[in-house]
Amino acid sequence: MSKELSIVVPAFNESARIVPSLEKILTYVREKGLDAELIVVDDGSSDDTAEIAGKVAERYDEIKTNVIRHKQNRGKGNAVKTGLLAAEADIALFSDADLSTPIEEAEKLIAPISNGEMDLTFGSRALDRSLIGTHQPWRREQGGKVMNFVIRKMSGLGFADTQCGFKAFNMKKFRPLLDVMTVDRFGFDVEFLFVAKYHGLRLAEIPVRWNDVEGSKVSVFRDTRRMFSELALIRRNAKNGVYDLK
Numbered sequence: 001m002s003k004e005l006s007i008v009v010p011a012f013n014e015s016a017r018i019v020p021s022l023e024k025i026l027t028y029v030r031e032k033g034l035d036a037e038l039i040v041v042d043d044g045s046s047d048d049t050a051e052i053a054g055k056v057a058e059r060y061d062e063i064k065t066n067v068i069r070h071k072q073n074r075g076k077g078n079a080v081k082t083g084l085l086a087a088e089a090d091i092a093l094f095s096d097a098d099l100s101t102p103i104e105e106a107e108k109l110i111a112p113i114s115n116g117e118m119d120l121t122f123g124s125r126a127l128d129r130s131l132i133g134t135h136q137p138w139r140r141e142q143g144g145k146v147m148n149f150v151i152r153k154m155s156g157l158g159f160a161d162t163q164c165g166f167k168a169f170n171m172k173k174f175r176p177l178l179d180v181m182t183v184d185r186f187g188f189d190v191e192f193l194f195v196a197k198y199h200g201l202r203l204a205e206i207p208v209r210w211n212d213v214e215g216s217k218v219s220v221f222r223d224t225r226r227m228f229s230e231l232a233l234i235r236r237n238a239k240n241g242v243y244d245l246k
């Protein structure tokens, strides 16, 4: 029988943060008795992220863990896509390696999918800001709000936070859509939501707990610029029929 849940963790140079995160995820799976698999996608790290992930997994040998390596860095979007394509279960969850959203919040996203109400559920930091424990530095947080405004305008999506690294998918419906995704870096979240909505999937933005964790590798200047060009690409693709399924 196939698994009930696939948990995908994209990881780029995460050797300093990933051990406690994977331990928490695997302990959660063990204690809940979930029939879940863990898929870590090492996105061309120059540190020993993949080896470290493999070592943690050995300590939980009853849980199937798959460490996939990209030879070169391809971006978070591409890493998540690789993980989702490898997922065996009909429900997949991806989580950032820093577990800014605690893994216990997974139930909030998974329940609406497993009971058939929703097809794509995603964590949000903006719907209930009282759930944020440790905030990002003030300038990053304000920058995030501005970015959300830009994302709304450029994508036409009406969500308060598209960028939280905690999203779950009905894979029967979402897997075919992965073929038409084009965005490799941080704009991929917007593309996932945009394409899912375009194809009539039911989307739900769900408030989750969130804590800033040191060690973000986001470069505000470089990644903001890329985000703009990725948002422009999504608009172009939509116009040119790139998101229609063959």
Ligand SMILES: Nc1nc2c(ncn2[C@@H]2O[C@H](COP(=O)(O)OP(=O)(O)OP(=O)(O)O)[C@@H](O)[C@H]2O)c(=O)[nH]1
Binding pocket: 009, 010, 011, 012, 013, 014, 043, 073, 074, 075, 076, 077, 079, 095, 096, 097, 098, 100, 165, 212, 213, 215, 216, 217, 218
């Ligand atoms: N920055 C970055 N992260 C990647 C890449 N590929 C995979 N990731 C993973 O994507 C997740 C997001 O990384 P963070 O650097 O924490 O970025 P973030 O969570 O958006 O940034 P904060 O909001 O500051 O926490 C982590 O699990 C990374 O390991 C990549 O090319 N660059």
Ligand SMILES: [Mg+2]
Binding pocket: 096, 098, 100, 213, 216
């Ligand atoms: Mg982070």
